Amino acid sequence: MKTIRIETTNHAYPVLIGSKIINQLPKLLIQTGISQKTKILIISDENVAPLYLQVVVDQLNKFDAISYVVPAGDVSKAIGEVEKIITYAIQHGLDRSSVILALGGGVIGDLAGFVASIYMRGIRYVQCPTTILAHDSSVGGKVGINHALGKNLIGSFYQPQFVLYDTSFLTTLPTREVRSGLVEVLKHGLIADRQFVDWLEKNADSLLHLDQEAVSYALKQGIKIKADIVMEDEKEQGIRAILNFGHTLGHVIETLSNYQYLHGEAVAIGMFFAAKLAAKLGWLSKEEEAFYQHLLQKFKCKTSIPKEYDTNQMMNIMLRDKKFKNGQIRMVLPIAIGQVKIEQNIDPKFIFETLNELKR
Amino acid sequence: MKTIRIETTNHAYPVLIGSKIINQLPKLLIQTGISQKTKILIISDENVAPLYLQVVVDQLNKFDAISYVVPAGDVSKAIGEVEKIITYAIQHGLDRSSVILALGGGVIGDLAGFVASIYMRGIRYVQCPTTILAHDSSVGGKVGINHALGKNLIGSFYQPQFVLYDTSFLTTLPTREVRSGLVEVLKHGLIADRQFVDWLEKNADSLLHLDQEAVSYALKQGIKIKADIVMEDEKEQGIRAILNFGHTLGHVIETLSNYQYLHGEAVAIGMFFAAKLAAKLGWLSKEEEAFYQHLLQKFKCKTSIPKEYDTNQMMNIMLRDKKFKNGQIRMVLPIAIGQVKIEQNIDPKFIFETLNELKR
Ligand SMILES: NC(=O)c1ccc[n+]([C@@H]2O[C@H](COP(=O)([O-])OP(=O)(O)OC[C@H]3O[C@@H](n4cnc5c(N)ncnc54)[C@H](O)[C@@H]3O)[C@@H](O)[C@H]2O)c1
Numbered sequence: 001m002k003t004i005r006i007e008t009t010n011h012a013y014p015v016l017i018g019s020k021i022i023n024q025l026p027k028l029l030i031q032t033g034i035s036q037k038t039k040i041l042i043i044s045d046e047n048v049a050p051l052y053l054q055v056v057v058d059q060l061n062k063f064d065a066i067s068y069v070v071p072a073g074d075v076s077k078a079i080g081e082v083e084k085i086i087t088y089a090i091q092h093g094l095d096r097s098s099v100i101l102a103l104g105g106g107v108i109g110d111l112a113g114f115v116a117s118i119y120m121r122g123i124r125y126v127q128c129p130t131t132i133l134a135h136d137s138s139v140g141g142k143v144g145i146n147h148a149l150g151k152n153l154i155g156s157f158y159q160p161q162f163v164l165y166d167t168s169f170l171t172t173l174p175t176r177e178v179r180s181g182l183v184e185v186l187k188h189g190l191i192a193d194r195q196f197v198d199w200l201e202k203n204a205d206s207l208l209h210l211d212q213e214a215v216s217y218a219l220k221q222g223i224k225i226k227a228d229i230v231m232e233d234e235k236e237q238g239i240r241a242i243l244n245f246g247h248t249l250g251h252v253i254e255t256l257s258n259y260q261y262l263h264g265e266a267v268a269i270g271m272f273f274a275a276k277l278a279a280k281l282g283w284l285s286k287e288e289e290a291f292y293q294h295l296l297q298k299f300k301c302k303t304s305i306p307k308e309y310d311t312n313q314m315m316n317i318m319l320r321d322k323k324f325k326n327g328q329i330r331m332v333l334p335i336a337i338g339q340v341k342i343e344q345n346i347d348p349k350f351i352f353e354t355l356n357e358l359k360r
Numbered sequence: 361m362k363t364i365r366i367e368t369t370n371h372a373y374p375v376l377i378g379s380k381i382i383n384q385l386p387k388l389l390i391q392t393g394i395s396q397k398t399k400i401l402i403i404s405d406e407n408v409a410p411l412y413l414q415v416v417v418d419q420l421n422k423f424d425a426i427s428y429v430v431p432a433g434d435v436s437k438a439i440g441e442v443e444k445i446i447t448y449a450i451q452h453g454l455d456r457s458s459v460i461l462a463l464g465g466g467v468i469g470d471l472a473g474f475v476a477s478i479y480m481r482g483i484r485y486v487q488c489p490t491t492i493l494a495h496d497s498s499v500g501g502k503v504g505i506n507h508a509l510g511k512n513l514i515g516s517f518y519q520p521q522f523v524l525y526d527t528s529f530l531t532t533l534p535t536r537e538v539r540s541g542l543v544e545v546l547k548h549g550l551i552a553d554r555q556f557v558d559w560l561e562k563n564a565d566s567l568l569h570l571d572q573e574a575v576s577y578a579l580k581q582g583i584k585i586k587a588d589i590v591m592e593d594e595k596e597q598g599i600r601a602i603l604n605f606g607h608t609l610g611h612v613i614e615t616l617s618n619y620q621y622l623h624g625e626a627v628a629i630g631m632f633f634a635a636k637l638a639a640k641l642g643w644l645s646k647e648e649e650a651f652y653q654h655l656l657q658k659f660k661c662k663t664s665i666p667k668e669y670d671t672n673q674m675m676n677i678m679l680r681d682k683k684f685k686n687g688q689i690r691m692v693l694p695i696a697i698g699q700v701k702i703e704q705n706i707d708p709k710f711i712f713e714t715l716n717e718l719k720r
């Protein structure tokens with residue numbers, strides 16, 4: 001079992017990663033000061049609950065566990081779902097000393113964490129992530145839901161008591177979700193750690209097959225990188241922006257495909273786009289650009305943009321992105337393998353060209 | 361103009377109190393780092409907006425002010441209203457650098473502060489309270505809304521950038537709201553400051569007539585007392601409980617009267633009940649009990665319970681109160697004028713008797 005300690009201004013908490021470690025749950029709860037008999041509301045979704053809810057409930061026999069299951073997917077990150085969960089919580093006697101347990105992927109983590117942050121002005125919560133992508137969402141304290149007019153517009157910063165990551169839960173993940181999640185691990189390597197990138201390149205197959213040792217290591221490294229960046233910049237004033245590497249074009253592709261592309265699938269294209277643009281600007285060598293392509297392909301990611309997408313429309317969507325300040329195109333671009341920088345003033349001409357070159 | 365500085369763990373902010381000080385608003389915004397042209401969403405209610413919205417908008421001519429008006433009263437502290445405001449905010453381009461301004465009583469402060477706490481994971485907000493009761497709600501950082509199953513069940517702790525209290529706005533308050541608000545000022549005196557209680561007793565008439573000098577002083581003292589207690593105990597672990605003085609029976613009366621009693625009217629009865637019970641237990645002298653009655657009557661408050669209320673039912677509602685731990689009757693009781701203590705183990709027999717004696 002690997003343990004990482006996350007420190008924020010007001011709160012420190014551990015992330016525990018390992019195969020078949022769900023049996024550590026009761027001990028961890030007690031260590032965190034959550035005493036036996038405490039009421040624990042498990043929030044999960046319709047895919048995860050049939051697989052793992054009973055396993056978790058069994059671990060909680062000394063506590064007073066109840067559960068609430070929402071539909072799977074981003075549709076559940078909605079204010080109506082928050083209201084239903086709160087109603088259920090009140091009716092079942094959740095009080096200020098109770099705890100919420102998020103059992104699921106990033107959707108459940110974001111939703112359950114948000115409910116915890118506003119229920120009776122904030123109660124404690126813990127996370128048991130069940131997707132690879134959730135290694136990203138379980139660090140940084142961002143919780144929240146979507147609004148009909150945009151994703152993640154409602155939320156808060158709220159930290160869990162601990163994160164318990166049982167990697168054996170990942171084995172039931174659909175293949176596309178595995179690949180998509182691994183892209184965020186790649187991203188963490190590509191923005192900050194060349195050695196880790198080399199390790200990822202060598203271990204691509206083991207990771208895609210969910211080799212437990214390899215996955216634990218990759219999640220640990222990914223979380224460490226994200227945690228370091230987040231600790232430096234809790235409220236997103238500066239450096240944290242590099243976590244958006246690949247996400248500007250990624251969001252465009254998610255939007256234009258009407259979310260037919262999974263998040264990681266879209267981000268992979270976005271990262272390759274950034275590498276290609278950086279090469280065009282002379283910051284990345286042709287070899288490094290080729291390595292990007294090689295790496296992403298090893299992880300079974302597409303690196304081209306559907307040729308039917310209109311380049312002008314993509315440019316316009318990017319310009320509306322909240323990550324662009326005052327209409328200036330601001331992007332995270334690689335300057336080496338394992339290193340990126342934030343660039344404020346990119347000539348739109350080069351962006352336009354690169355988009356066109358990526359179409360296939 | 362009087363200024364009080366409120367310090368919390370992460371944040372310090374000033375409360376400014378005075379007559380006709382609304383013209384200080386632009387200067388204060390700038391001093392707080394809110395630059396000209398910043399988008400400011402004013403949230404107000406249907407009673408306050410016709411009286412003061414234009415006055416405030418006029419002060420904000422250098423900023424980009426927009427406004428949203430909700431129905432008056434606690435009905436607006438609802439999740440549906442939060443959602444409508446957020447939709448309006450997104451549609452009108454409020455972003456992370458924007459500011460929310462609460463213009464109204466405790467309802468608007470709680471609602472607008474809550475919206476600010478969850479909009480794009482938290483944006484800045486400022487308060488311009490327009491009721492006396494809001495001197496209580498503007499300190500302590502509690503923001504939130506009601507749920508169909510109970511009051512104030514959804515919310516967070518979130519601090520404003522500053523509070524600007526123009527006491528000239530209070531002159532249009534309905535008489536009952538003036539009296540009800542002054543009860544919370546009395547409460548602050550009665551739990552912590554004998555000298556202030558004496559001052560209040562002498563100045564009852566000036567206060568009821570909203571003499572501007574007297575009101576400013578009373579609000580300042582009330583806020584100071586609350587701030588001291590809250591700073592000692594931000595997250596409600598211990599001492600903060602004394603702020604609930606008078607509120608246990610107060611809530612019962614609000615509930616049984618279906619909110620025909622205003623909050624302060626109900627709390628006044630609750631405080632007298634606590635004094636009478638304390639006298640019965642030998643902690644308060646008969647003279648002190650009589651002073652309580654005299655003081656409350658000077659402020660035109662009733663001190664008796666409607667005789668049709670069933671004593672057993674009142675006892676039962678009190679036992680369900682979240683301020684009671686494990687079914688033990690826990691109450692804040694006076695032990696002198698300007699001093700209270702928290703008592704864990706009160707024989708229900710005495711409570712029953714005192715309730716009966718108060719019926720008229
Ligand atoms: N808070 C943050 O910092 C942050 C960061 C990144 C992403 N996110 C959010 O995370 C969400 C995406 O996360 P996600 O990809 O984990 O989505 P998800 O939670 O929807 O999971 C993806 C799919 O896999 C299913 N699933 C989950 N675990 C499974 C398992 N062990 N076995 C079988 N099926 C399983 C789910 O039911 C779902 O259908 C988005 O809403 C995004 O906004 C948040």
Ligand SMILES: NC(=O)c1ccc[n+]([C@@H]2O[C@H](COP(=O)([O-])OP(=O)(O)OC[C@H]3O[C@@H](n4cnc5c(N)ncnc54)[C@H](O)[C@@H]3O)[C@@H](O)[C@H]2O)c1
Pocket residue numbers: 405406407408411432433434437464465466467468470490491492493494496497498499500501502503512529530531532533534537623
């Ligand atoms: N957050 C806290 O710590 C805290 C503390 C105490 C009370 N509260 C909350 O505060 C609320 C009660 O506050 P309130 O009594 O100020 O209620 P309120 O905001 O509803 O105001 C009372 C009435 O007076 C009207 N009004 C307000 N200002 C006016 C003015 N200047 N002229 C004419 N009319 C005016 C309002 O429209 C309303 O009808 C409750 O929801 C309570 O839960 C919160």
Ligand SMILES: [Zn+2]
Pocket residue numbers: 136184247263267
């Ligand atoms: Zn991402």
Ligand SMILES: [Zn+2]
Pocket residue numbers: 496544607623627
């Ligand atoms: Zn009160």
